[in-house]
Amino acid sequence: MGVAVIKLKNPPVNSLSLEVLTEFVISLEKLENDKTFRGVIVTSDCPGIFSAGLDLTEMCGKSQAHYAEYWRAVQELWLRLYLSNLVLIAAINGVSPAGGCLMSLTCDYRVLADNPKYNMGLNETLLGIVAPSWFKDTLVNTVGHRTAERALQLGLLFPPAEALRVGMVDQVVPEDQVHSTALSVMAQWLAVPDHARQLTKNLMRKPTADRLVKQRDADIQYFLRFISRDSIQKSLRVYLDKLRQKKG
Numbered sequence: 001m002g003v004a005v006i007k008l009k010n011p012p013v014n015s016l017s018l019e020v021l022t023e024f025v026i027s028l029e030k031l032e033n034d035k036t037f038r039g040v041i042v043t044s045d046c047p048g049i050f051s052a053g054l055d056l057t058e059m060c061g062k063s064q065a066h067y068a069e070y071w072r073a074v075q076e077l078w079l080r081l082y083l084s085n086l087v088l089i090a091a092i093n094g095v096s097p098a099g100g101c102l103m104s105l106t107c108d109y110r111v112l113a114d115n116p117k118y119n120m121g122l123n124e125t126l127l128g129i130v131a132p133s134w135f136k137d138t139l140v141n142t143v144g145h146r147t148a149e150r151a152l153q154l155g156l157l158f159p160p161a162e163a164l165r166v167g168m169v170d171q172v173v174p175e176d177q178v179h180s181t182a183l184s185v186m187a188q189w190l191a192v193p194d195h196a197r198q199l200t201k202n203l204m205r206k207p208t209a210d211r212l213v214k215q216r217d218a219d220i221q222y223f224l225r226f227i228s229r230d231s232i233q234k235s236l237r238v239y240l241d242k243l244r245q246k247k248g
């Protein structure tokens with residue numbers, strides 16, 4: 001039925017490095033241009049981890065030019081996913097904090113594996129950083145304003161039952177059924193004529209996407225100022241050190 005599977009593979013935690021973002025955009029573009037494909041299942045090849053989100057090492061101790069390039073790539077992937085003409089279904093087979101969660105929120109439907117470890121949410125505040133307005137918009141458009149406000153301020157990571165309750169995911173299923181469920185949901189979505197579904201998706205999402213499109217450069221400048229602050233760099237370093245020391 002013309003369904004591709006994109007399996008994120010950047011061990012150990014599928015962090016969204018510049019390379020991963022760039023490859024993802026290229027893969028999506030190819031699929032968008034190949035009329036034999038109408039849908040994509042986005043999933044992970046890393047056991048237990050859908051994606052650890054943006055690659056913290058790309059945002060720490062690098063040059064301004066690097067931060068600008070990285071942030072443009074983050075914007076690009078979000079725009080491509082959010083406005084994709086393809087049906088996108090996230091088969092979430094692992095934990096998905098921050099950028100990992102955002103990626104799934106851009107999809108049309110989310111199936112999450114029922115494992116209490118597989119938390120998801122926008123936890124940026126816990127790192128001492130702030131989810132940008134378009135991250136916030138994506139969450140608000142999925143779970144509503146009040147739930148998003150509480151989740152964002154507290155940096156909440158929701159276990160599966162909670163994620164389902166607040167509408168962050170559409171279905172929670174046993175781990176071994178995530179892929180088959182995503183496939184059967186895909187069949188349902190593909191039963192709708194493409195042009196009508198695509199125009200409707202665009203109607204729902206374009207106003208949100210346009211807010212970023214109209215001010216992409218300003219958004220990059222804002223990111224540069226924010227990420228270059230000594231206090232933010234320090235917060236990121238402390239967070240990364242904590243992650244690294246966990247093993248020791």
Ligand SMILES: CCCCCCC/C=C/C(=O)SCCNC(=O)CCNC(=O)[C@H](O)C(C)(C)COP(=O)(O)OP(=O)(O)OC[C@H]1O[C@@H](n2cnc3c(N)ncnc32)[C@H](O)[C@@H]1OP(=O)(O)O
Pocket residue numbers: 012013015049051052053054055056057095097098099100123124127129130131132222223226227240243244245246247
């Ligand atoms: C105005 C704009 C403001 C800026 C906005 C920025 C928006 C940011 C969005 C983000 O996505 S920030 C990233 C948020 N991600 C997280 O908080 C997740 C952090 N990671 C974890 O919680 C855990 O790693 C995990 C995903 C639950 C996996 O746990 P596990 O025990 O399996 O592995 P670890 O031993 O913790 O990690 C292995 C290895 O990977 C490194 N790592 C983990 N996450 C990241 C990451 N996001 N980026 C880069 N590297 C990461 C971790 O440090 C370990 O490294 P080594 O010790 O092996 O060197």
